[in-house]
Amino acid sequence: MARQSISLTEPNDEWLKAQVDSQxxxxxxxxxxxxxxxxxxxxxxxxxxxxxxEKAEKSGFTSLTKEQILAEAKASING
Incomplete structure (x- = not known):
């Protein structure tokens, strides 16, 4: 595993510490x-x-309803 050294602002470091402290x-x-x-x-x-x-902009208009488009998008995201 690669090791890195990073610098954090004090608020970010405190937030990280709080997350670890809260287990x-x-x-x-x-x-x-x-x-x-x-x-x-x-x-x-x-x-x-x-x-x-970008694909939609190039393809022009569709005959699908907004519900069909949404269902297709959700299906694609969820694999």
Missing amino acids: EYASKSELVNDLIRQARKQQAEIDWVRTKL
Whole structure:
């Protein structure tokens, strides 16, 4: 596993300590890794939406209802 040294602002460090102290996480490293996983997942979802929007803009109009479009989008996200 790669090791990194990072500098945190005091409020961010205090927040990390509070999360560990509340036993939400076992260590700051575990928490930081979880935050990064969440950010990566969020970015993947944003990229997916962006790709869909770009494709939709290029394809023109659709005959699908908004409910059908929403159902299709949810199905694609949930795999």
